[in-house]
Amino acid sequence: MFNGFSNSVRGASHEVKNLVCQDSSAHKVHDKYAICVVADGHGSKKHFRSNVGSQCAVEATVETIERFYENIEEIEANLPTNSKLIIRNIEKQIIAAWNVKIMEHLLHNPITDEEKAPFTEPGEFDKIPPESYYGTTLIAAVIGRDYTFGLQIGDGSLVAIFEDGWTIMPMDYEESNPANITSSMCNANAASMFDCFYNKNKVPLALFASTDGLYTSFGSDVDFLDYHTIICSQLTDLATFEPSILKNLQKRSHFGTEDDISLSCVFNADLLASKIHVINDKVAENRERAKTRKAEMLMNMHKQKHQAAMRRAEELHKKR
Secondary structure, eight states, X not given: OEEEEEEEEOOHHHHHTTOOOOEEEEEEEOSSEEEEEEEEBOOSTTOTTHHHHHHHHHHHHHHHHHHHGGGHHHHHHHHHHHHHHHHHHHHHHHHHHHHHHXXXXXXXXXXXXHHHTTOOSTTTGGGSOGGGGGOBOEEEEEEESSEEEEEEESSOEEEXXXXXXXXXXXXXXTTTSOTTOOOOTTSXXXXXXXXXXXXXXXXXXXXXXXXXXXXXXXXXXXXXXXXXXXXXXXXXXXXXXHHHHHHHHHHHTTSTTOOOEEEEEEEEHHHHHHHHHHHHHHHHHHHHHXXXXXXXXXXXXXXXXXXXXXXXXXXXXXXX
16 A cells, blocks of 8 residues: 655765765655655764764654554544644654664764864863764654654655645744754754644645755755656656666755755555546646746846846946
């Protein structure tokens, strides 16, 4: 019933600097539900182990959600009336599990002199909380038989595509966070910085979680959402499609911020097969709209150039 894929690729800017990919991604498919998850390690100076942090975040998320689903009848019976409480509990346990994982990693992998070398000011390194070494964002979503929910801390995007071809981003991240504070798994109050959603009955065909490197490779929200519709139209032959999506993500990592890119997807294979004609029609419709937008953009550019030329001519005329 459910299927999915997940990929992480190194960004062009990281290739140039010979940096490791700091993203991680995973998906997990079960008979009655499926999970997609991505994490984006911060990669700045004090987050020098963020590639490990992102991997720990992905692992902690999958393990936590699977633990909640050990009694699937109970969680599905309670979600409609207690969704916010259940999701908040999942978020707290993900944070707890992540902290256990990174501290175990630190225990078995003490900080090296090479890792300390960039911190040249006296006492600079000692001021950094150990969990900050592993700082990362996180986005995860679950699709069930007649519901879906998701959670997010930090940037990145979650996209849902429904059987009528409607495509949305169900969460606006960081709206509730204090100004100038970046949401991260490593924050002391991380559990209070999540955004989440729950939706029953109107279940998407597919859910996509991606790190912000994918979003920034597009010029607009419309183009970004249309891209997901195109992907959705090709999921019915996943075995053939998977190598091409990996190549496309590698190509897209050279656009925008040239950042690492992770994309994880889960979908209802049976429902998608029955609605694939609707998705294909939507792809065709989106392409026609894209042509119209491009034509309008070119027209506006020509108009602006003409107006600028007229202004220059008027200024020259006045000087004479």
